[in-house]
Amino acid sequence: MAAALYFCWLLVAPFLPAVSWAFALAMLAQPIHRWLLRKLRRENIAAAATVVLVSLTLVVPAVFLTRVLVQEATAGVDRITDQAALGHMRDTMEHSAALGPVFRWLDSQVDLPKETVDAVRALAHRISAVASSVITGSAWFITQIVTMVVVLFYFLRDQQIILVKLRAIVPLAECEADRVFLRIAQTIRVSVCGKVLVASIQGSLGGLIFWWLGLPAPVFWGFVMALLSVVPVLGAFVIWVPAAIALASQGMWTRALILAGWGLLVVHPVDNFLGPVLVGTTLRLHTLLIFFAVVGGMAAFGASGIVLGPVTLAVTLSLMEIWEERRVLAGSLL
Numbered sequence: 001m002a003a004a005l006y007f008c009w010l011l012v013a014p015f016l017p018a019v020s021w022a023f024a025l026a027m028l029a030q031p032i033h034r035w036l037l038r039k040l041r042r043e044n045i046a047a048a049a050t051v052v053l054v055s056l057t058l059v060v061p062a063v064f065l066t067r068v069l070v071q072e073a074t075a076g077v078d079r080i081t082d083q084a085a086l087g088h089m090r091d092t093m094e095h096s097a098a099l100g101p102v103f104r105w106l107d108s109q110v111d112l113p114k115e116t117v118d119a120v121r122a123l124a125h126r127i128s129a130v131a132s133s134v135i136t137g138s139a140w141f142i143t144q145i146v147t148m149v150v151v152l153f154y155f156l157r158d159q160q161i162i163l164v165k166l167r168a169i170v171p172l173a174e175c176e177a178d179r180v181f182l183r184i185a186q187t188i189r190v191s192v193c194g195k196v197l198v199a200s201i202q203g204s205l206g207g208l209i210f211w212w213l214g215l216p217a218p219v220f221w222g223f224v225m226a227l228l229s230v231v232p233v234l235g236a237f238v239i240w241v242p243a244a245i246a247l248a249s250q251g252m253w254t255r256a257l258i259l260a261g262w263g264l265l266v267v268h269p270v271d272n273f274l275g276p277v278l279v280g281t282t283l284r285l286h287t288l289l290i291f292f293a294v295v296g297g298m299a300a301f302g303a304s305g306i307v308l309g310p311v312t313l314a315v316t317l318s319l320m321e322i323w324e325e326r327r328v329l330a331g332s333l334l
Helices: 002-028 031-042 045-084 088-094 102-110 112-134 138-159 159-169 176-211 218-230 237-249 253-279 289-334
Strands: none
Touching: 002 031, 002 138, 002 176, 002 289, 031 045, 045 138, 045 218, 088 253, 102 289, 159 176, 176 218, 176 237, 176 253, 176 289, 237 253
């Protein structure tokens, strides 16, 4: 049995990102699917219509955004490489009143220009490899998208059958299994619909001000700010604060103050105002647990870790609560 399950895992593992995001999208699309099912009264048609709506609103824009993202990343890294090679960055930093002493001290410890050029070129090579696979429409990228759409259809159409099968397999009482499934659904809505949406808004606002100020690669840096906003403790300030300092070091005080003011008054408060509205108080976990769930999930599973990390944490906490309740109940019966 263990060997059979292991080989089944080997079959599914290459498609783990597609399956994970199909599962998350199925959870988020539940209200739309139920409404369409009441109107159309046909499982196949309702599931297909939901998949089309999800694809038009999320998948297709995400594919085009990915293309723009990798193109901007490649161009931006090439520009940084050229500036570093020509010594423009060195001249700017050395003549900066605020950062000049720090730069000269670092330069005395290591060959900073050479290390910078080598690091940026390595990053450029990595981004170029990703860009070529996405822009040319690699077989892996297309396969993941198609698999996600197909799996999403069956998750929506056969959700009741899947739940019945899972209840029969899971070694828990029906009420306990329902608690675990409810916790998973809540976690998906919080981690994807809540956290990712808030982070996307922050990234969009950050990219918008980068574009308005004429800074390079606004889409790329907006994406980085959104990604950092998902991670607890970190946030969009990791990008816009150094950018404001860099503008100030070059004497562009007006643009630096505009960027800093936008970050403090617009980008940063989004999490404080929209976070409680979209995430709510259903799942209030310790920041350290959320940090390891998100960061550890991405480290272990890649992009699908944004979904799998919090879900793994939710299942573990639910099982621990059930075990504790059983232990207390057993103690009271003795």
